[in-house]
Amino acid sequence: MAAHVSLCAFLAVGPQQQLQPSLHIPPQAKQGKVVVVGVEPTYLGLGKTGLPVWMLVGFGAERLGADMNRLLALLFHQGVLDEQFLQLQQLQDETSPNFVSEVVTIFFHESEKLLTSLRSLLMMVEGDDDQDHEGGLEYGKIGVHLNQFMGSSSSIGAKRVRNVCLAFRAASDHHNRHGCLRALEQLEHEYCYLKNKLHEFFQLEQQKVLAAGVRYPMNHYNNNNNINS
Amino acid sequence: MTVEQGVGGNQDQFPIGMRVLAVDDDLTCLMVLETLLRKCQYHVTTTSQARMALKILRERRNDFDLVISDVHMPDMDGFHLLEKVGLEMDLPVIMLSANGDPKVVMKGITHGACDYLLKPIRIEELKNIWQHVVRRKKTDNRNNVDSAVKPHSQSGEATSDHKLNKKRKDQNGEEDDDLDENGNDNDDPSSQKKPRVVWSVELHRKFVSAVNHLGIDKAVPKKILELMNVEKLSRENVASHLQKYRLYLRRISTVANQHANMAAALVSTDASYLQMGGSLTGYGLHNVAGNGQFHNGAGYRSVNPNGMLGRLNSPAGMSIHGLPSSGMVQVASHAQGGRNHLTTNQRQFQSGISNADVLQGMPVSLELDQIQTNNKGLNYIRQHIPPATETTTAAFPPDMSMVVGSGSNGSFMVGASEKPLLLDHGRCNENWSNASAHSTGSTTLFLDHCDVPSRSSLPIHLQGTKADLGCRVASAGSNGAQMMSNAPQQSWDRLAAPSYNHFNNVGSSSVNLSIQDNGVVDMINQRWDANNASLLRTPSFSSTGQSNFLDTSSVKHNGLSVEIPRVSIARQPNQQHNLQTGHSHFGSLEDVAGFMTTREWTR
Numbered sequence: 001m002a003a004h005v006s007l008c009a010f011l012a013v014g015p016q017q018q019l020q021p022s023l024h025i026p027p028q029a030k031q032g033k034v035v036v037v038g039v040e041p042t043y044l045g046l047g048k049t050g051l052p053v054w055m056l057v058g059f060g061a062e063r064l065g066a067d068m069n070r071l072l073a074l075l076f077h078q079g080v081l082d083e084q085f086l087q088l089q090q091l092q093d094e095t096s097p098n099f100v101s102e103v104v105t106i107f108f109h110e111s112e113k114l115l116t117s118l119r120s121l122l123m124m125v126e127g128d129d130d131q132d133h134e135g136g137l138e139y140g141k142i143g144v145h146l147n148q149f150m151g152s153s154s155s156i157g158a159k160r161v162r163n164v165c166l167a168f169r170a171a172s173d174h175h176n177r178h179g180c181l182r183a184l185e186q187l188e189h190e191y192c193y194l195k196n197k198l199h200e201f202f203q204l205e206q207q208k209v210l211a212a213g214v215r216y217p218m219n220h221y222n223n224n225n226n227i228n229s
Numbered sequence: 230m231t232v233e234q235g236v237g238g239n240q241d242q243f244p245i246g247m248r249v250l251a252v253d254d255d256l257t258c259l260m261v262l263e264t265l266l267r268k269c270q271y272h273v274t275t276t277s278q279a280r281m282a283l284k285i286l287r288e289r290r291n292d293f294d295l296v297i298s299d300v301h302m303p304d305m306d307g308f309h310l311l312e313k314v315g316l317e318m319d320l321p322v323i324m325l326s327a328n329g330d331p332k333v334v335m336k337g338i339t340h341g342a343c344d345y346l347l348k349p350i351r352i353e354e355l356k357n358i359w360q361h362v363v364r365r366k367k368t369d370n371r372n373n374v375d376s377a378v379k380p381h382s383q384s385g386e387a388t389s390d391h392k393l394n395k396k397r398k399d400q401n402g403e404e405d406d407d408l409d410e411n412g413n414d415n416d417d418p419s420s421q422k423k424p425r426v427v428w429s430v431e432l433h434r435k436f437v438s439a440v441n442h443l444g445i446d447k448a449v450p451k452k453i454l455e456l457m458n459v460e461k462l463s464r465e466n467v468a469s470h471l472q473k474y475r476l477y478l479r480r481i482s483t484v485a486n487q488h489a490n491m492a493a494a495l496v497s498t499d500a501s502y503l504q505m506g507g508s509l510t511g512y513g514l515h516n517v518a519g520n521g522q523f524h525n526g527a528g529y530r531s532v533n534p535n536g537m538l539g540r541l542n543s544p545a546g547m548s549i550h551g552l553p554s555s556g557m558v559q560v561a562s563h564a565q566g567g568r569n570h571l572t573t574n575q576r577q578f579q580s581g582i583s584n585a586d587v588l589q590g591m592p593v594s595l596e597l598d599q600i601q602t603n604n605k606g607l608n609y610i611r612q613h614i615p616p617a618t619e620t621t622t623a624a625f626p627p628d629m630s631m632v633v634g635s636g637s638n639g640s641f642m643v644g645a646s647e648k649p650l651l652l653d654h655g656r657c658n659e660n661w662s663n664a665s666a667h668s669t670g671s672t673t674l675f676l677d678h679c680d681v682p683s684r685s686s687l688p689i690h691l692q693g694t695k696a697d698l699g700c701r702v703a704s705a706g707s708n709g710a711q712m713m714s715n716a717p718q719q720s721w722d723r724l725a726a727p728s729y730n731h732f733n734n735v736g737s738s739s740v741n742l743s744i745q746d747n748g749v750v751d752m753i754n755q756r757w758d759a760n761n762a763s764l765l766r767t768p769s770f771s772s773t774g775q776s777n778f779l780d781t782s783s784v785k786h787n788g789l790s791v792e793i794p795r796v797s798i799a800r801q802p803n804q805q806h807n808l809q810t811g812h813s814h815f816g817s818l819e820d821v822a823g824f825m826t827t828r829e830w831t832r
Contacts, residue, residue, distance in 0.1 A: 084349045084351075087351065087352065088261065091261075091264045091265065091268055091352075095267075096264060096267075099264055102260070103257060103260050103261055103264075106256050106257050106260055107257040110255065110256055110257055144301065147301055147327055147328060148254070148255050148301070148327075150327040150348075151255050151257075151258050151299075151326070151327035151348045152255050152257035152258055154327060154348050154349040155255075155257055155258045155261045155262075155348055155349045155350070156257060156261065156349075157349070
């Protein structure tokens, strides 16, 4: 796999980088075979074709996949996600190819609403500090929202979000406004972090799909390969 | 909300193709659940609203094998839905929740859930849910004599219920386990759409009287069947019905116990009521009699009407569903049995009342469509009170309708709202004003209205009690359960004329059928504890009145307009109750009714 290694050495394109060199893909490319033509030779100075090597040889998808896995591993390690997320991934197949991203999108949408409600409820409670009676109503609603938030976050495997919800609910049960505020802030923080990371993850996935659609026949490339130059 | 059409299940490769209805207001979980179920190769239909789920089930009951529902939903409590589905369609229901608190789990089980799953759901758990369907089918097949009955039919599922709900508190093995004894054709002659037995008012009345005769603790399906002496009724039908009835009573007693303080506060100090109430313990509905104690009804709020009402509903629903009278009958029987000190007249009243109460407690909503102003209720009353004769919607049906009415079809009669009906023995008039002051919930107003009409229909000797009952029943709920105080001695005629008008006015103004949790239930509980007897009376009264009332007036509460016409008292066995609207109300009414009825005999 020396060739592989050397190819990777030329991999100067980061996962986020749009692989859109001045590449004119002839119609043949649509079938998954690309004949590299008209590529600017100065493009990253990679190989004769001018395209990123890993892309040319179909490593793009793999690379992106590796990045995705690394990201996931990180999130698992941090406790942001748990195995439920893996279950969701396993559910994704040909019949529902975008299942995970769809579910997560719905989750984000619903969560934003929940967070907004939670914040407004807590603000209302603030005003009625001296009236436990009124606060009770808000805390009750907060509890209901939190219950839903817990259910949805646990369903997609957002472990940390769910745990913060637990703490939040405990504070709300005790009518601890200060504790609730802290928990809410923490919840918003965790949620934002999760959202960013998952966005990143799905971007990688998108790019992977794109990259996987561009395949260069290995032998064809090898025949013309002059990577080591 | 995604609703897909469920195709008839492929039974050949069961569990593949099992048709599941998934209900969850959380769209994220719903989507995950749907995909998981699809992965298990089930047919999935999803909805995020409980009402829609019920609608779907009612329309296409035979299109589903299993229902999975979330516990906490905004439009309807999951337990409530659970009971309804269990009673109406007799489908296995699995509860879902992020909350794994044992108390909540127990609640689910007692409400009849086949299983209780915690979120996040794993596919391994879903792969086994088909067992609940098979279990039910097997028991049904064993019980069904009629081979024409489809495998999905749920008649005679007493045994299956017994097996499936072993954790239920009231499963004390009293029911006859003799499964080999296959009863007669399960189909009640009057039932048309479903193969299951429809418990008509008459049938339920007999059932309740038989149970009371035997004693609720000693009643076994076999003996009940013998006492009832009804053709074409199988022991399994009776067993199943008995189980539901017991559940209902248990639920109501639980609800009542939880709010003993409420009831105590609301207990009417009226001696006459106490006398009437007699030994009916826990029949706190009548507490509010004329003392305006109902104001305490605000306390009910602590009660979660959804939960309670849901529970109440199930038995009530059961009873209402074809058994409007049965609830009452049972109550009455109990009342009769328990009240040694009561005079005969009082006993009669009580039985009538208890019937009424039971009726009220019964989820009338189920029966509302069936409940027409008929004599069924009266027949029931007649049983206890000789003179009872043709009167529209005899106390029984009206009561039922009253309670039920609110629940079903949006026309929620008294206390339809989640709050338990506060049956108040007290004077209707007094209570009404007092009750208005309360704003615990929107229940029971309806009853008041019902009472009035029913009075006229009740037999003469019953009128007095009926009026009381009517007032009382109505009071529960709305605005702190307006308590109608009925002078026990009021004659029907007297009541009918002036009170009707009064009540109508009061009712319309004070009827607050908003469904409010907790308050009503609490109130009812307390009342029950305090005044059992009075409570009994009220329900019957209100039910009769209610039917009339329902037909003539529409109460608007909290934006919910009571569809009076829909709440027809008469119960026709072949009529399927249509709970399309006012579910929330229904729930409350049912619950209240159920609650009240259970209180009746729970003592």
